Amino acid sequence: MHAHDEDRQLDGLADRLRHDDPRFAADFARGRPCRPREYRRGTAWLTLAVGLALLGAGIALGHGLLLAGGLVVSGAAGHLFDPNREQIRRGTPPPS
Known part of the structure; x- marks a missing residue:
């Protein structure tokens, strides 16, 4: 070369x-x-903290909507921790 x-x-x-x-x-x-x-991953950690706070409040208060919201936000935060999410969104395969 x-x-x-x-x-x-x-x-x-x-x-x-x-x-x-x-x-x-x-x-x-x-x-x-x-x-x-x-x-x-600052945004991911913040989203996870909010989701867990909602989840804890839903459990403590016995409120189903807070509980469900906490589960949804925590699940969305889990997706933010994926290091290849930008590549997947653009349609390029992640490195092997």
């Missing part, structure tokens, strides 16, 4: 990274990279 081919492959990888996660690519270029998108 020639150096020119390798440079072209690296440029392609950099372009894909900028397209997939612009925040990570910009921070990486500045020398202080943030976590890649797959590992940023």
Whole structure:
């Protein structure tokens, strides 16, 4: 493989990274990279906390609607923890 081919492959990888996660690519270029998108789960933890709070309130108060809402929100939070959810939504297969 020639150096020119390798440079072209690296440029392609950099372009894909900028397209997939612009925040990570910009921070990486500045020398202080943030976590890649797959590992940023702040929203997932917050959603899970709200879901569990609703679930606990539903159990404590004996209120079926709070209980059901807590189960639904907790289930949605579980989906947010999937690191490949963005790729699945775009229709690209996850890496093997």
